[in-house]
Amino acid sequence: MSVYGELSSYPMYINRYVRVVKYWCIIIDSNNIIVNKLYSILLDDMTRGKCNWPLSVKQLLLMHVSHMCGTTPVANFCHIDSSI
Secondary structure (H helix, E strand, O other): OHHHHHOOOOOOHHHHHHHHHHHHHHHHOOOOHHHHHHHHHHHHHHHOOOOOHHHHHHHHHHHHOHHHHOOOHHHHHHOOOOOO
16 A cells, blocks of 8 residues: 555555544444443533544544445444434
8 A cells, every 4th residue: 555655646644544434433333331431521522612533533524425425424334323
């Protein structure tokens, strides 16, 4: 992949975006009580207008994925409801 990026034929940010979304899906699907509680706190902060990581992921999905899929990007990636 890095060869394509160095030759300007494959944007390197795509790999980063994919890793971010995969990590986010792992967090969403986690059964760990601590992870779920911390994530719910971040979501509460996000609804109060604070900029944080879930907000960045939401913006990333809305900006780069929703126009390609034609549906809610959250449901496409993690098979969950679009509560974020």
